[in-house]
Amino acid sequence: MGIASINPATGETLKVFEPLTDEAIATALERSQQAFERHRRTSFAQRAERMQRAAQILIDRKAEFAKLMTLEMGKPIGAAIAEVEKSALVCRYYAEHAAEFLADVSIPTDGDSFVRYQPIGAVLAVMPWNFPFWQVFRFAAPALMAGNVGLLKHASNVPQSALAIAEVFDQAGFETGAFQTLLIGADRVAQLVADERVKAATLTGSEPAGASLASHAGAAIKKTVLELGGSDPFIVMASADLDAAVAMAVTARMINNGQSCIAAKRFIVQEAIADAFTQKLVERYAALKVGDPLLPDTQIGPLATPAILQDLVHQVQRCIEAGGKILIGGDISALPTQQDERLRRGNFYPPTIVADLPTEAAIAKDELFGPVAMVFRVPDLEAAIALANDTPFGLGASAWTTVDAERDRLINDIEAGSVFINSMVKSDPRLPFGGIKRSGYGRELGAQGIYEFVNIKTVWVKSSDV
Ligand code: NAP
Numbered sequence: 298m299g300i301a302s303i304n305p306a307t308g309e310t311l312k313v314f315e316p317l318t319d320e321a322i323a324t325a326l327e328r329s330q331q332a333f334e335r336h337r338r339t340s341f342a343q344r345a346e347r348m349q350r351a352a353q354i355l356i357d358r359k360a361e362f363a364k365l366m367t368l369e370m371g372k373p374i375g376a377a378i379a380e381v382e383k384s385a386l387v388c389r390y391y392a393e394h395a396a397e398f399l400a401d402v403s404i405p406t407d408g409d410s411f412v413r414y415q416p417i418g419a420v421l422a423v424m425p426w427n428f429p430f431w432q433v434f435r436f437a438a439p440a441l442m443a444g445n446v447g448l449l450k451h452a453s454n455v456p457q458s459a460l461a462i463a464e465v466f467d468q469a470g471f472e473t474g475a476f477q478t479l480l481i482g483a484d485r486v487a488q489l490v491a492d493e494r495v496k497a498a499t500l501t502g503s504e505p506a507g508a509s510l511a512s513h514a515g516a517a518i519k520k521t522v523l524e525l526g527g528s529d530p531f532i533v534m535a536s537a538d539l540d541a542a543v544a545m546a547v548t549a550r551m552i553n554n555g556q557s558c559i560a561a562k563r564f565i566v567q568e569a570i571a572d573a574f575t576q577k578l579v580e581r582y583a584a585l586k587v588g589d590p591l592l593p594d595t596q597i598g599p600l601a602t603p604a605i606l607q608d609l610v611h612q613v614q615r616c617i618e619a620g621g622k623i624l625i626g627g628d629i630s631a632l633p634t635q636q637d638e639r640l641r642r643g644n645f646y647p648p649t650i651v652a653d654l655p656t657e658a659a660i661a662k663d664e665l666f667g668p669v670a671m672v673f674r675v676p677d678l679e680a681a682i683a684l685a686n687d688t689p690f691g692l693g694a695s696a697w698t699t700v701d702a703e704r705d706r707l708i709n710d711i712e713a714g715s716v717f718i719n720s721m722v723k724s725d726p727r728l729p730f731g732g733i734k735r736s737g738y739g740r741e742l743g744a745q746g747i748y749e750f751v752n753i754k755t756v757w758v759k760s761s762d763v
Contacts, residue, residue, distance in 0.1 A: 299482065300456050300480050302454070306598060306645075316485075329448055337445075341396035344395070347466075348392035348469070351465050355385040356385050362377075367591055369426070369454065370454065371598040374590060391726075399414040407760075408758055409760050410758070411756050413756055414754070416750075417497060418445060418496035420436075421486075423450045426454050428553070429458035435746075441466070443750065446474065448489070449478045450485070454602055486510060490517060500522075525692075526692070527558045527559055527562070527693060528665075528692075529695065529722060530563045531696075532565045532566075536699045536700045543578055546561060546564060551596065555668035556605070559723070561670075562664060563685075566675070567678075574672075587633065597648060599645045602644065605666060606644040609665065619661070620655050621653060622651065623649065623650070624651070626649030626650065626669070646669075649668060678703055682706065682711060685712075692736040693714060694722065696718055726743075
């Protein structure tokens with residue numbers, strides 16, 4: 298249904314928006330260019346003051362924004378509040394560090410030489426619905442602090458979140474047009490990328506969307522950053538603290554109702570502890586509370602759209618056809634939400650564990666975007682690493698061990714943009730975030746994130762004493 302907010306817990310349509318006309322898009326691009334001319338001349342101190350104000354607005358209005366996200370895409374309300382707080386944190390982080398990251402770097406040569414980092418202009422951000430605020434703020438905070446301006450094409454199912462974010466930057470005092478939300482469908486992205494006023498683009502989403510955007514950007518010779526899917530391994534060696542690993546395994550898979558790119562998706566467990574691990578995991582899955590995400594004690598809300606639910610149902614079916622065994626879940630009709638008149642039409646899926654799936658099955662390498670864990674058994678470290686890497690993706694990896702030699706092998710040999718030892722994979726404003734292989738390229742966050750969309754200008758001045 299075009300651009301619309303539909304409550305995924307109830308199926309109720311909350312608001313429908315008309316996509317922008319060509320004329321409105323042209324006006325927004327013009328405004329963006331004018332804003333850039335003013336914004337790029339502001340000092341780091343001025344930008345930081347505005348960014349700190351944006352952070353404060355997020356904190357002051359966190360209950361309102363969190364409810365908006367939960368209503369539009371179904372994440373549990375507690376997680377939504379935490380997401381608004383984390384968005385404020387990334388604003389503060391770049392407000393405090395951008396000047397240091399982007400200071401001139403002098404390099405000794407035969408002249409007076411240095412590198413100066415300069416903004417490039419309007420950056421288009423094509424964003425997903427799963428973290429409607431966090432994904433946008435982690436792009437916008439470094440981009441605006443670097444002196445760029447932002448154009449947001451958010452996912453079509455979170456238009457109210459998209460509009461609220463633009464309002465935050467306006468209220469924070471950024472130049473009019475420095476950050477604009479364009480309510481448009483994916484079919485308008487190519488035209489934007491081709492426009493000479495758009496200088497670069499970043500996309501977080503699926504592989505087909507990333508490939509499409511990158512091909513248009515390539516034709517126009519524009520830089521892109523792509524943050525795409527993942528099928529992250531969660532490796533548990535026999536030496537690991539089993540209870541800690543199991544507890545984290547639940548959080549790592551279930552975060553955001555299972556719809557996170559860096560959720561643990563493939564649990565790779567050493568044979569010696571596989572029975573114990575699986576049994577404890579099943580017990581914990583059985584205790585998870587599925588229901589209305591606006592209730593504070595709900596742990597698993599609905600999937601964001603009916604299409605995502607259908608995809609997951611189909612994927613679990615493929616797991617069974619390939620020989621996988623369902624240890625718990627897999628049956629929507631058994632959910633308590635089915636007995637609730639208000640929630641019956643919601644996109645709920647039960648916490649599900651699939652075991653004994655042959656590793657060579659195509660579905661074993663796929664990304665399952667929902668509360669479904671695949672558990673695999675391996676004899677040793679060698680087999681664990683081989684299976685972890687046997688996927689087209691390379692986003693993150695979590696590995697559990699208390700043996701130093703195992704830890705070092707895992708850090709070195711896992712093919713991924715990040716490895717977390719004895720913890721789940723998570724994003725942090727201070728640490729670079731991104732993937733390799735089909736998970737994309739480029740980095741967000743940390744110092745590295747701010748360098749993606751700047752002109753790294755080399756300056757050489759003949760020394761007066763040479
Ligand atoms: P999606 O369909 O690719 O949507 C993401 C965004 O791309 C939306 O704004 C969408 O707009 C737009 N889009 C879709 N097709 C496009 C095209 N051909 N050209 C340009 N833009 C296009 O992704 P999704 O399935 O909703 O999101 C889930 C995926 O995102 C998963 O694979 C997940 O792992 C990945 N993800 C990755 C990260 C990361 O940091 N690596 C983080 C979160 C999610 P419309 O909504 O209008 O279609």
